[in-house]
Amino acid sequence: MRHKVKAPFRRWMYVVLFLTASVLVLSGCADSKETTGAEGEGKLKITTTTGMIADVAANIGGAYVDVTGLMGSGVDPHLYKATQGDIRKLDDADIIFFNGLHLEGKMTEMFDKMAEKKTVVAVSEQLPESALRTDGSGVHDPHIWFNVRNWISAAEVIRDTLMEQDPEHADAYRTQAEAYLAELEQLDTYVSEQIASIPEADRVLVTAHDAFGYFGDAYGIQVMGLQGISTASEYGSKDVANLRDYLVDNKIKAVFVESSVPKKSIEAVIEGAAKLGHEVKIGGELFSDALGPSGTEEGTYIGMVRHNVDTIAAALK
Template structure:
């Protein structure tokens, strides 16, 4: 009789302890917190990381990374993150030194770190143009850096990262062809792109556009009256139909160019707003890299063809 009572107690003990022990064994690991400086990088991370990561973004829509100063909240995000990705090539301007030092504490990776320098645009001061996302096939090559970093940090899900990376790379390959088909509808003589700052050099090289920016590669360089007049004369001489504003750059400089062109007897339209250093709002198509690129190309083609 006593043996039966002990057996019953043992079974009850297993039943009472079993569920909680099982729950502890099957509780899923929380997503990896990954910080990204600009939206274009954050979007790649989301595609590659999928359900295994939580993206913490620093710079939102309309933010200029060249002039950006990190806030107290940004420092908190960087502290909380397990991995940090940034553009590199001096894209983040004033943040660059801080990001490089952060690599001593946690993996902090420039997505451009493994690109062949021969594919980059060398500027006059021995540095490179950081706006590589405007050449879709060049931007596609940053996927591998992100996928390899995530797989190294979280080898349990390496196969998922590789699969997601391959799928997203295929999407970007298709996007590149889509761009080329759209641009083919614009006469070659009309393929001149003029914007507030010189962010579209890779776009011009990849897709056959002559590109002019009123300001330099960084918006930290200011345009003077001579720059405005010189660009206005170029527009009038070439009889260019449209020029473009950017979401992250004040419109006043392009308005000044438009007025200077009009004073020379040629009417040039504002062809629309392009996304250069920042994507659109998160709840819009332009809030994704592919949606941003499609918006830009459609806007350019409709204004110039």
Template sequence: MKRLLGVIVLMMLLFGCSAEKNETGKREGNVVATTGHIADVIKEIGGGHLTVTALMGPGVDPHLYKATQSDLSKLENAEVIFYNGLQLEGQMLDIFDQMSKDKTVLAVGDKLDKDKLLDSEDEGLLHDPHIWFNIDLWKQVVDAVTETLVKEYPEYKDDFQANETAFLKKLDELQTYAQERIKEIPEKQRILVTAHDAFNYFGESQGFEVRGLQGLSTEAEYGVKDVQEMVDFLVEHKIKAIFVESSVSDKAMKAVIEGAKQKGHDIVVGGELFSDAMGAEGTKEGTYVGMYEHNIDTIVDALK
């Protein structure tokens, strides 16, 4: 019954938003993405041809995000919609399903090689959705976005493809930068401890052991046992720094630090990492490349 009522409310909201749709029939290049990571790719590929809107801003947790009426209006007026998929935006799947009946709606995660995805042990998640932390996978996302935009706006094909080439070069340079900086950390110290398991793709691709207090989704609960096990791990491996995340409360990590202190092991917060959300628009960290560089610099400076 609750699900039925939810669908009815959704249909009412969509109907209410439909009056705002451009009646001229002219395609204005309105593209909407759920996360800042995806929106940044669209901006890089689209150049000045597209108007790109990200629904989720800095500090927003996509695992828990529920669409507002304003979001529904933006989605209704969009010509193309991109979302991450792989259950990252689990609260919005009915909306995407409804929207896909009238326009192109792409889950970029569905375009990736399945054998490159990390499996999930979390109930309800088949794969780890945090694909943006593997640069090679993100290149596949760039290709999928470009392919879709070329189909939707063929008049800009040459510009889109040239922009893709330029952006892929930036990503190659980013990978080189990351690898060079990571060399500053002794291999035995390459252990990344964060609030939740958002960095497994990062760990696999960059050679880190990764530990998160919560599971892949921030909906996962943690308890006293989880905190104690994390404390024991930190003490055993003599880890000197752990990291908080911009989109996750630091309460749990403070409990871990206090627990380690009670065992005679001092741990510091190595810095704040961007995980499920990027930085503010207009800042370096508000771009994919800038966000990744920030994380690399923060991790290396704390662990080397």
């Protein structure tokens, strides 16, 4: 036989349950707010593709942004495929910054779709056509960051986007951008001086793929790569032989490997030159499509560029 609860008691029980639930909800909200605050409540959530872009966004955004870069040290953006975790990070972002000019390959299609519901910006968007390099087929070279002046333009795009999306902190973004842009101006001067210190006849930079074209044009050094502007392009025995012969004929003494490209491609050229009696050494490792490890000098854009130019100058002098 079931025991019936008398109406007055039942009403009292409902009141107790309601009050208990309310306390739990309020407690949960308090815990949630505290946790969110610790993780960056109120900050703009920014997701970027490359580490170079993430570094600029963090410098300009400062304490008002949370920045997540998808591509870490040693990652080749030309061949990168977004994971489910990456897609979640992109979905959660308030702003997505990417390089553009097809550096990110098929991810561009995904960015086009996401742009329908959130702010998605290519940092290369303000560069005029006259500032862009193209290969023989008319495809734009995406490695714009190797001309520091191009990267100043990218930083300005990031600054303007942050100011537009978060006008409350616009003054802070402007001030932080001014300080960072001043550092980039100094970097541009430093790179010019270092390359100018190399004897003109020795200003030849040979790497695994043609990532340094903007660098060569801007700072007066001849650049040659075994592969094209994308590592997705294949190289063959003819490419190896042509580059080998160039090294031998011009008595080039040093070539460079890249952190995001397997060494075997450039090692094949070195071995070919050795068989012809010409010794070529590896002048050092350069960071081309990705920053160095997090927490190191090369893990920042400015540190990466300084490392590259110091390595090139030391080997070619």
